[in-house]
Amino acid sequence: MKVVILCGGRGSRLKSEKDNTPKPLALVRGKPLIWHIINIYRKFGYKDFILPLGYGGDLIKEYFYNYQWKNSNFSIDYSKSETQLLSSHEDWKVTLIDTGIDTMTGGRIKRIEKYIDEDNFMLTYSDGLCNIDINKLLKHHLDKGKIATVTGIARKSQYGIMEVKDGLAVDFKEKKSLDGIINGGFFVLNKKIFQYLWDDSSCIFEEEPLRQLASQENLAVFMHKGIWLAVDTYKDLKEADKVWDMHRLYP
16 A cells, blocks of 8 residues: 655744755654654555655655665776675655655645556654554554545644544544544545545645535544644754653664
């Protein structure tokens, strides 16, 4: 099953005006956020990743293009102009797709539709870290039999608030300062989700598409009660370092 990791946001609250590093490449204990997120899924056997790119896409491409030789032993025979890898520790695949600098989340998902060849796929953001059990998330999605399943986090926040009843979202409100269940990312989606999206830079996944799914009782919610952290600011990044020291965010 493919895993889509949205990598298009500017992450302006995370950096200074002189720093053009995209959020997925922000470092937590010396490794980019995107590396940690890949490993959350990798530890559960998911090895096929699709990255819809936007702001800083060239830098993200450069990171993965150079990843293997920077993280492996290799030898170079200059007399033959040959390079040979002596070790490689990764067995995953990553597909990087430009989806527009200013395209919103729904448009980015719609633009990778042709790369989804199974009934279901995983989706998450490039700034959320947690110790979620991906296998339990998938089982919940299959058991509920809905078009979409979102991970719910019970807390007070400025993020999207969901009203949940019998394991289903019956209402979805984005960015309200209320006590409630927020959108924690880590979705499982059926291919029917593409019927709710349109190929337009203004399509926001978290607004009309999710509200429509909730109103149709087609948005299941998997509650996660463990560690969860969204990295939006420099303070969050430092907190992520502390959390990493205290806990393993994936098995």
